[in-house]
Amino acid sequence: MISLAEAYFFLCAFVAVVGSLTVVASRGPIRSAMGLFLVIVAVAGLFLPLHAQFLAAIQFIVYAGAVVVLLLFIIMMLGPDAIPASDRRGLFARVLGASVFIISGTFALALSNHALSALHSSFPQPKMEASFGGIDSFGMILFTDDVVPLELSAALLLVAVVGVLAVAQGHVNGSGKVLADLRATARRAALRADEARGRST
Amino acid sequence: MISVEHYVALSSILFMIGGLGFLVRRNVLVALMSIEVMLNACNLAFVAFNRARISPVSASAYGGASHAGQIFAFFVIAVEAAEVAVGLAIVLAFYRLCSTVRSDDANHLKN
Numbered sequence: 001m002i003s004l005a006e007a008y009f010f011l012c013a014f015v016a017v018v019g020s021l022t023v024v025a026s027r028g029p030i031r032s033a034m035g036l037f038l039v040i041v042a043v044a045g046l047f048l049p050l051h052a053q054f055l056a057a058i059q060f061i062v063y064a065g066a067v068v069v070l071l072l073f074i075i076m077m078l079g080p081d082a083i084p085a086s087d088r089r090g091l092f093a094r095v096l097g098a099s100v101f102i103i104s105g106t107f108a109l110a111l112s113n114h115a116l117s118a119l120h121s122s123f124p125q126p127k128m129e130a131s132f133g134g135i136d137s138f139g140m141i142l143f144t145d146d147v148v149p150l151e152l153s154a155a156l157l158l159v160a161v162v163g164v165l166a167v168a169q170g171h172v173n174g175s176g177k178v179l180a181d182l183r184a185t186a187r188r189a190a191l192r193a194d195e196a197r198g199r200s201t
Numbered sequence: 202m203i204s205v206e207h208y209v210a211l212s213s214i215l216f217m218i219g220g221l222g223f224l225v226r227r228n229v230l231v232a233l234m235s236i237e238v239m240l241n242a243c244n245l246a247f248v249a250f251n252r253a254r255i256s257p258v259s260a261s262a263y264g265g266a267s268h269a270g271q272i273f274a275f276f277v278i279a280v281e282a283a284e285v286a287v288g289l290a291i292v293l294a295f296y297r298l299c300s301t302v303r304s305d306d307a308n309h310l311k312n
Contacts (some may be wrong), residue, residue, distance in 0.1 A: 009203045013211045016213065017214060017218070020215050020222075020238045023234050023237060024219070024225070024226065024238075029234075032231050033234065039237075039238055039241055041210045043244065044209075046208070047245075050248045050251075052274075055244075055271055055275060058278055059278070061281055063237075063278070067281070067282060070285060074230065074289050074293065076229060076292075078296060078302060078309065081300065081302065082230060082302060084228060089305065090261060092303060094225050097224045098221050098224040101220050101221065105220065108213065109213045109214070109217075116209060123205065123252055132268075132270070133271060137268060138268070138272075141268050141272060142275075149272075149276055151251075156283055157282070159283075160282075160284075160287050162292070164286045167290040167291060167293075167294050183298060183299055185309055186306075189306075189308065190306070
């Protein structure tokens with residue numbers, strides 16, 4: 001007989017794994033974005049039994065509300081070009097790299113679970129205040145102990161905004177020739193690739 | 202009884218799936234989403250370890266390291282938002298340049 005907590009964990013874990021497999025395996029990027037949404041919701045659900053209510057809310061607002069919407073926005077903007085035609089160039093290298101990654105990851109998983117089970121690390125049950133992981137304790141820490149990282153992350157976000165504006169604008173005054181050269185190079189490379197593909201088939 | 206091993210196992214499985222997607226897929230958008238799956242897995246591990254390492258003393262106190270893992274996950278989320286914004290801007294610039302989002306067409310520095 002499994003308890004309610006276990007059922008909840010395994011439900012969320014199942015949703016997260018299914019979502020991540022959707023991200024990786026589906027052909028269209030919109031389905032991938034929906035899979036990412038599933039992962040985000042499931043992870044936010046898993047934060048709740050870990051006494052991280054504020055993080056669960058942030059997860060919803062920032063990831064599901066901003067990041068997924070931004071991704072969908074870009075995918076819609078690119079339209080059908082967001083699904084490039086598939087070809088099998090470099091398949092061996094990709095599969096080799098992925099399998100090496102998976103094998104080493106499986107070993108790391110087995111090792112870490114072995115090491116962790118030696119710790120008898122089921123969760124301790126201290127008398128926790130209800131506010132642990134809530135917005136009040138978070139705010140207290142963010143504005144006392146961790147105020148420097150908080151300000152640094154604010155600066156990072158500002159720099160990211162400026163960088164996004166500069167990059168997405170397309171061209172800056174004076175670098176128009178550079179961009180034209182790059183375009184010509186890209187066109188030539190695409191032509192060469194097409195020729196090579198035509199020869200190989 | 203759900204223990205920290207369950208969370209770490211789930212987190213590493215999610216991380217592996219994300220890494221697999223990053224290595225195998227060549228759609229830049231899907232690669233970005235795989236990175237996000239990996240970061241979510243990291244956050245899950247951080248929060249689970251934070252929950253596992255609470256001592257009765259520090260759980261009642263605000264300050265100190267009682268929330269260290271959760272604070273770290275918070276900053277990971279902040280950095281990740283910036284990363285997605287910049288990454289999508291680069292994808293957009295790349296698309297304007299090459300009219301494609303395949304990562305192996307980004308070879309202008311080759312030769």
